[in-house]
Amino acid sequence: xxxAWPVPWQNDLxxxxxxxxxAKRRGGDLAGAIADYDAAIALRQAMRAALxxAWPxPIQNEYAAVLQGRxxxxxxxGDLAGAIADCDAAIALxQAIRTALxxAWPVPWQNDLxxxxxxxxSAKTLSGDLADAIADHDAAIALRQAIRAALxxAWPxPWQNDLxHSLESxxxxxxxxxxxxxxxxDFDAAIALRQAIRTALxxAWPVPMQxxxxxxxxxxxxANARDGDLMGAIADYDAAIALRQAIRAALxxAWPVPMQxxxxxxxxNRGKVKxxxxxxxGAIADFDAAIAFRQATRAALxxCWPVPMQxxxxxxxxxxxAAERISxxxAGAIADFDAAIALRQAIRAALxxAWPVLMQxxxxxxxxxxxAAxxxxxxxxGAIADHDAAIALREATRAALxxAWPVPLQNDLxxxxxxxxxAKRDSGDLAGAIADYDAAIGLMEGIRRRIGQAAWSSNPPWxxxxxxxxxxRVIAAAR
Numbered sequence: 001x002x003x004a005w006p007v008p009w010q011n012d013l014x015x016x017x018x019x020x021x022x023a024k025r026r027g028g029d030l031a032g033a034i035a036d037y038d039a040a041i042a043l044r045q046a047m048r049a050a051l052x053x054a055w056p057x058p059i060q061n062e063y064a065a066v067l068q069g070r071x072x073x074x075x076x077x078g079d080l081a082g083a084i085a086d087c088d089a090a091i092a093l094x095q096a097i098r099t100a101l102x103x104a105w106p107v108p109w110q111n112d113l114x115x116x117x118x119x120x121x122s123a124k125t126l127s128g129d130l131a132d133a134i135a136d137h138d139a140a141i142a143l144r145q146a147i148r149a150a151l152x153x154a155w156p157x158p159w160q161n162d163l164x165h166s167l168e169s170x171x172x173x174x175x176x177x178x179x180x181x182x183x184x185x186d187f188d189a190a191i192a193l194r195q196a197i198r199t200a201l202x203x204a205w206p207v208p209m210q211x212x213x214x215x216x217x218x219x220x221x222x223a224n225a226r227d228g229d230l231m232g233a234i235a236d237y238d239a240a241i242a243l244r245q246a247i248r249a250a251l252x253x254a255w256p257v258p259m260q261x262x263x264x265x266x267x268x269n270r271g272k273v274k275x276x277x278x279x280x281x282g283a284i285a286d287f288d289a290a291i292a293f294r295q296a297t298r299a300a301l302x303x304c305w306p307v308p309m310q311x312x313x314x315x316x317x318x319x320x321x322a323a324e325r326i327s328x329x330x331a332g333a334i335a336d337f338d339a340a341i342a343l344r345q346a347i348r349a350a351l352x353x354a355w356p357v358l359m360q361x362x363x364x365x366x367x368x369x370x371x372a373a374x375x376x377x378x379x380x381x382g383a384i385a386d387h388d389a390a391i392a393l394r395e396a397t398r399a400a401l402x403x404a405w406p407v408p409l410q411n412d413l414x415x416x417x418x419x420x421x422x423a424k425r426d427s428g429d430l431a432g433a434i435a436d437y438d439a440a441i442g443l444m445e446g447i448r449r450r451i452g453q454a455a456w457s458s459n460p461p462w463x464x465x466x467x468x469x470x471x472x473r474v475i476a477a478a479r
Contacts, residue, residue, distance in 0.1 A: 007047055011059055014043040018066045021073070028257035028297075030077040030306045037070035057097055061109055064093040068116045075119070078307035078347070080127040080356045087120035107147055111159055114143040118166045125173040128357040128397075128406045134177070137170035157197055161209055164193040168216045171223065178407045178451055178459055180227045187220035207247055211259055214243040218266045225269075228460035230277045237270035257297055261309055264293035268316050275323045284327075287320035307347055311359055314343040318366045321373065330377035337370035357397055361409055364393040368416050371423065380427040387420035407447055411462055414443040418469050425476045437473035444469065 021036030044063040048055050071086030094113040098105050121136030144163040148155050171186030194213040198205050221236030244263040248255050271286030294313040298305050321336030344363040348355050371386030394413040398405050421436030444466040448456045456462065 007051065007059075010043055010047055011062065014040040014047075014066065015062065017043070018062075018069060021066075021069060025069075025073045025076070026256060026258065028261075028301055028306065028309075029304050030073050031304055033073045034070060034077065037066055037073060040066045041070065057100065060093055060097055061112065064090040064097075064116070065112060067093070068112075068119060071116075071123070072119055075123045075126065076306060076308055078311070078351060078356060078359065079354050080123050081354055083123040084120055084127070087116055087123065090116045091120065107150070110143055110147055111162060114140040114147075114166065115162065117143070118169055121173065122169050125169070125176060126356060126358055128401060128409065129404055130173050130177045130406050131404070133173040134170060137166055137173060140166045141170065157200065160193055160197055161212060164190040164197075164216065165212065167193070168219055172219055175219075175223045175226065176406060176408055178447075178455055178462075180223050180455075180459060183223045184220060184227070187216055187223060190216045191220065207251065210243055210247055211262065214240040214247075214266070215262065217243070218269060221266075221269060221273075225273050225276070226459065226461070230273050233273045234270060234277075237266055237273065240266045241270065257300060260293055260297055261312060264290040264297075264316065265312065267293070268312075268319055271323070272319055275319075275326060280323050280327045283323045284320060287316055287323060290316040291320065307351065310343055310347055311362060314340040314347075314366065315362065317343070318369060322369055325369070325373045325376055328376075330373050333373040334370060334377070337366055337373060340366040341370065357401065357409075360393055360397055361412060364390040364397075364412070364416065367393070368419055372419055375419075375423045375426065380423050383423040384420060384427070387416055387423060390416045391420065407451060410443055410447055411465070414440040414447075414469070415465060417443070418465070418472065421469075421472060421476070425472070425479075430476050430479055433476045434473060437469050437476065440469045441466065441473065 017036045017040035021033040021040065024030075024036060025033035041063070044059065044066060047059060048063065067086045067090040071083040071090065074080075074086060075083035091113065094109065094116060097109065098113065117136045117140040121133040121140065124130070124133035124136065141163070144159065144166055147159060148163065151159075167186045168190040171183040171190065174180075174186060175183035191213065194209065194216060197209060198213065201209075217236045217240040221233040221240065224230075224236060225233035241263070244259065244266065247259060248263065251259075267286045268290040271283040271290065274280075274286060275283035291313070294309070294316055297309060298313065301309075317336045318340040321333040321340065324330075324336065325333035341363065344359065344366060347359060348363065351359075367386050368390040371383040371390065374380075374386060375383035391413065394409065394416055397409060398413065401409075417436045417440040421433040421440065424430075424436060425433035444462065447462065448466070
């Protein structure tokens with residue numbers, strides 16, 4: 001047909017490419033998904049240029065939808081700046097449509113805007129911009145609550161689940177900011193919505209919604225663990241694991257790679273809590289299971305293995321190393337930390353300037369933990385070198401983010417300084433140890449002032465860390 005190829009058919013091809021991208025993303029092929037989204041976007045941009053002022057509003061909304069989809073794939077692939085840029089473009093289009101249509105703005109498109117705001121908020125959370133992330137989630141929740149009020153009993157179940165997702169996403173951002181009671185409140189609300197959906201649908205409850213409930217339980221477990229409620233965290237993780245194991249059994253060979261990775265995530269999280277509670281055997285068993293899943297995923301995906309899953313594999317190795325260190329197996333711990341660091345250094349090299357802040361911090365965590373294992377094994381020079389490297393990474397993050405430097409990352413820097421102080425104290429460098437303790441105490445006291453006593457008290461590990469630093473300083477000064 002050449003030049004006579006009708007615009008609606010061009011849009012249909014874009015829609016098919018977009019749908020194939022969705023399928024690839026769900027299957028874990030993020031590079032392939034982004035390529036399909038790129039092709040769909042190119043088609044829709046050409047239609048926009050050709051039609052000019054006659055560009056129909058429904059096609060404008062479809063263009064926004066494919067930008068949103070590509071943004072989600074980019075976020076999952078670790079390209080947070082690209083994800084936020086796509087979400088910005090999608091939101092600008094949707095807001096323009098909202099203005100143009102006024103009260104005739106269709107409800108499904110209102111929900112689409114909420115999804116774009118939510119996705120941008122999630123990408124901002126991962127990039128460390130927590131205040132703006134929460135603002136985006138607030139806006140998404142307000143839109144979805146308005147839809148709920150307008151539709152009443154006709155409020156569709158998928159949109160109920162979307163509201164749960166927005167609440168859960170805001171809870172994650174609040175948790176990362178250190179506001180654990182508010183985070184748990186959002187997770188409770190999300191879980192309540194999803195449990196109601198489960199009851200309403202019965203045997204017709206779809207697998208993706210089952211997995212959504214598992215994720216909300218998992219995220220509440222993370223917040224409970226941060227809040228010091230280890231039993232509550234394990235109960236949430238047990239429930240999430242049971243749901244995901246049931247999904248695994250139901251789907252068999254069709255069990256998608258992203259869901260395999262999500263089961264590994266919750267096993268890993270449960271292992272961390274078991275380790276904190278002193279159950280090192282149980283913790284290592286959970287980490288072994290998570291690592292086995294991730295090794296299988298790596299083998300299955302090959303060159304298509306996404307960066308976030310690579311980082312997840314590093315996290316599982318790192319967490320097993322931490323449990324091994326606590327149990328006294330310093331050689332095994334260092335081997336796991338070495339493997340985790342190698343993976344994260346490869347990610348750093350692959351992403352270059354697009355290396356996300358949280359992944360930078362993850363590398364610092366692995367290096368710091370290796371330093372602690374080296375100290376435990378008597379290699380104080382190696383320990384101090386690792387702590388120096390972790391501190392340098394975290395100071396670079398501090399400088400890059402400025403006023404947007406998140407409180408949890410501030411606390412992580414304090415932890416690195418305290419660990420280096422311990423190694424310096426053991427090596428006889430008492431003045432250096434005291435200087436590190438002072439810097440750590442100053443950071444933690446600053447956090448306490450910034451977030452207020454109520455939020456500080458809701459984070460028991462932070463209070464324990466401050467008290468430990470104060471005690472360590474007294475010990476070093478008394479020598």
